[in-house]
Amino acid sequence: MINRVEELKEAALSAAAAAGDEAALEDVRVAYLGRKGRLTEVLSNLGGVPAAERPAIGQAGNRAKQEIGAAIAERAGFLSDSRLEALAETEAIDITFPAPPLRRGHAHVLSQVRRQLEVIFERIGYSVEEGPEIETDWYNFEALNLPKGHASRDVQDSFFLDPGEETVLRTHTSNVQIRGMERIGQPPIYIVAPGRVYRRENLDATHLAGFMQLEGLAVDQGLTVGDLKGTLLYLVQSLFGPQRQVRMRPHHFGYTEPSFEFDTICGRCLGKGCRSCGQEGWLETGGCGMVHPQVLRNGGIDPERYTGYAWGFGIERIAMLEYDVEDLRLFYENDLRFNRQF
Numbered sequence: 001m002i003n004r005v006e007e008l009k010e011a012a013l014s015a016a017a018a019a020g021d022e023a024a025l026e027d028v029r030v031a032y033l034g035r036k037g038r039l040t041e042v043l044s045n046l047g048g049v050p051a052a053e054r055p056a057i058g059q060a061g062n063r064a065k066q067e068i069g070a071a072i073a074e075r076a077g078f079l080s081d082s083r084l085e086a087l088a089e090t091e092a093i094d095i096t097f098p099a100p101p102l103r104r105g106h107a108h109v110l111s112q113v114r115r116q117l118e119v120i121f122e123r124i125g126y127s128v129e130e131g132p133e134i135e136t137d138w139y140n141f142e143a144l145n146l147p148k149g150h151a152s153r154d155v156q157d158s159f160f161l162d163p164g165e166e167t168v169l170r171t172h173t174s175n176v177q178i179r180g181m182e183r184i185g186q187p188p189i190y191i192v193a194p195g196r197v198y199r200r201e202n203l204d205a206t207h208l209a210g211f212m213q214l215e216g217l218a219v220d221q222g223l224t225v226g227d228l229k230g231t232l233l234y235l236v237q238s239l240f241g242p243q244r245q246v247r248m249r250p251h252h253f254g255y256t257e258p259s260f261e262f263d264t265i266c267g268r269c270l271g272k273g274c275r276s277c278g279q280e281g282w283l284e285t286g287g288c289g290m291v292h293p294q295v296l297r298n299g300g301i302d303p304e305r306y307t308g309y310a311w312g313f314g315i316e317r318i319a320m321l322e323y324d325v326e327d328l329r330l331f332y333e334n335d336l337r338f339n340r341q342f
């Protein structure tokens with residue numbers, strides 16, 4: 001019986017020494033020391049062995065288990081080391097290999113367009129002026145020649161913040177006209193005022209309750225409608241290219257006289273009419289006009305000495321024209337598949 005134990009031990013030791021990898025070594029452990037392993041089996045069947053011999057066999061069996069366990073552990077260490085050495089040989093990191101590209105964030109398309117517009121006007125001497133989004137009735141309406149009860153107020157359905165309707169979320173960036181004149185003082189005044197505005201609109205593909213505008217104001221000696229049109233032409237051609245023309249249509253705003261809406265010629269058909277411009281040939285872009293004398297007076301400027309012109313448009317509108325986006329809401333849904341295109 002002892003011989004049988006010794007035989008199994010020798011067989012296990014040579015099998016362990018011959019195991020080529022960690023899986024083969026595990027097979028050896030299971031085959032000899034596992035619950036149904038050969039050595040385990042022999043040692044658990046000592047029924048036919050005379051009682052006097054059992055302790056000796058038990059001791060021999062335990063020694064054999066220890067030796068086999070130690071041999072397996074040693075072999076495992078060796079196999080693990082050589083596996084790592086082999087890895088180091090074959091899979092060394094090549095530090096000259098290009099890294100996978102990093103996906104970096106970037107400014108939202110509306111921020112890009114806003115900045116683009118600011119730069120276009122800064123290039124011809126305009127400075128960027130900021131104004132508050134929570135505004136008094138005076139700066140948002142009254143000083144702009146829109147007294148209480150004026151028809152233009154109904155058009156601009158407003159979010160008032162108090163029952164007396166003295167404080168309002170500004171309905172346009174035109175509040176910066178008066179604030180700009182007050183801050184700068186006497187002309188020349190050449191400013192653009194980008195920012196958020198708020199209106200009670202029913203939301204659809206072309207209307208939002210909160211959006212961005214860019215206001216422009218020039219006040220100087222001898223400014224005319226020709227200067228206004230030249231400025232708008234410069235804007236449109238800077239944005240969309242030299243073949244794009246501007247047209248002005250008479251309109252009415254309380255704070256400009258005369259007032260116009262201005263259109264950009266369609267980039268697809270150059271005025272002939274196509275599906276993208278609804279056969280019009282022109283795309284609505286914004287509103288503009290010569291600053292009303294009363295508005296100059298409200299800003300502390302003498303309308304006998306100076307004239308001014310102003311314009312305003314939606315920054316989203318420009319982004320839609322620039323990138324052929326058909327639904328305004330896409331700019332605010334923050335779907336990364338949309339945002340990443342710009």
Ligand SMILES: [Zn+2]
Nearest residue numbers: 266269274277
């Ligand atoms: Zn067209």
